[in-house]
Amino acid sequence: MDILYTSGFLLLGLAVGSFLNVCIDRLPRGESILNPPSHCQACQHRMAVKDLIPVFSYLWLRGRCRYCQASIPRRLLWVEVATGAIFAFLYWRCGVSPELGVMAFYACIFIIIFMVDLEHGLIPNQVVYAGMVIALLIALFLPQPWITQLKLHGAANFALGGAIGFGILLLIAIISGGGMGWGDVKLAGLIGLATGFPLVFVALVMGAILGGLVAGALLAMKKRGRKEAIPFGPFLSVAAMITLLWGSNILQWYLGLM
Numbered sequence: 725m726d727i728l729y730t731s732g733f734l735l736l737g738l739a740v741g742s743f744l745n746v747c748i749d750r751l752p753r754g755e756s757i758l759n760p761p762s763h764c765q766a767c768q769h770r771m772a773v774k775d776l777i778p779v780f781s782y783l784w785l786r787g788r789c790r791y792c793q794a795s796i797p798r799r800l801l802w803v804e805v806a807t808g809a810i811f812a813f814l815y816w817r818c819g820v821s822p823e824l825g826v827m828a829f830y831a832c833i834f835i836i837i838f839m840v841d842l843e844h845g846l847i848p849n850q851v852v853y854a855g856m857v858i859a860l861l862i863a864l865f866l867p868q869p870w871i872t873q874l875k876l877h878g879a880a881n882f883a884l885g886g887a888i889g890f891g892i893l894l895l896i897a898i899i900s901g902g903g904m905g906w907g908d909v910k911l912a913g914l915i916g917l918a919t920g921f922p923l924v925f926v927a928l929v930m931g932a933i934l935g936g937l938v939a940g941a942l943l944a945m946k947k948r949g950r951k952e953a954i955p956f957g958p959f960l961s962v963a964a965m966i967t968l969l970w971g972s973n974i975l976q977w978y979l980g981l982m
């Protein structure tokens with residue numbers, strides 16, 4: 725039974741990943757995510773159903789458009805596979821529960837932000853605002869016992885988390901004078917709303933550490949110059965997801981060190 729459900733959530737994740745790809749393609753260009761139907765970016769040919777089967781179509785067509793042979797970005801495959809794997813993992817971890825729904829929702833939001841910031845160096849407002857509204861609704865109406873370590877009762881905790889995330893990055897943005905983007909500030913607000921207080925600190929610190937490590941590695945390998953900006957959104961997104969899943973354990977471990 726469990727294998728059946730796990731594969732079911734894997735397939736659901738692949739399909740959802742396919743939709744996330746549409747969002748990642750279109751949101752930065754200000755296009756509707758519903759219209760027009762999926763088409764090849766090169767020849768504009770409309771995709772048939774057989775071209776839109778997650779993972780399978782990409783492999784079958786060897787990453788090229790059926791109609792004009794233009795290569796399809798490999799990212800389409802990675803996002804589908806990653807979303808599928810994450811959904812299967814979330815089912816394994818949470819079972820069919822409100823936690824699964826909440827985690828899957830945040831995973832989708834953070835996958836879109838991760839990829840759009842990586843590819844375009846911007847964080848789509850629509851996604852952050854939609855995420856904030858739903859995070860607020862979750863905080864108001866759904867108890868989240870899976871996020872332990874809460875210091876305040878109910879929604880106040882998440883509101884405080886949002887204010888802290890937004891406030892800290894706003895301060896850094898002002899002090900650094902443009903080193904930190906406005907998009908990152910709003911994203912940190914969303915992350916605080918999702919993780920609450922005090923886990924928002926875990927997410928922010930982890931994002932900074934991850935960003936520092938990767939920036940240092942790129943610099944050492946001379947893949948990036950000292951002056952080139954590295955987007956912060958992808959690191960914050962990964963850190964947010966890790967914090968949602970393991971933040972309480974990480975905080976406990978850290979406090980145990982002191």
Ligand SMILES: [Zn+2]
Pocket residue numbers: 764765766767768769789790791792793794
């Ligand atoms: Zn084409």
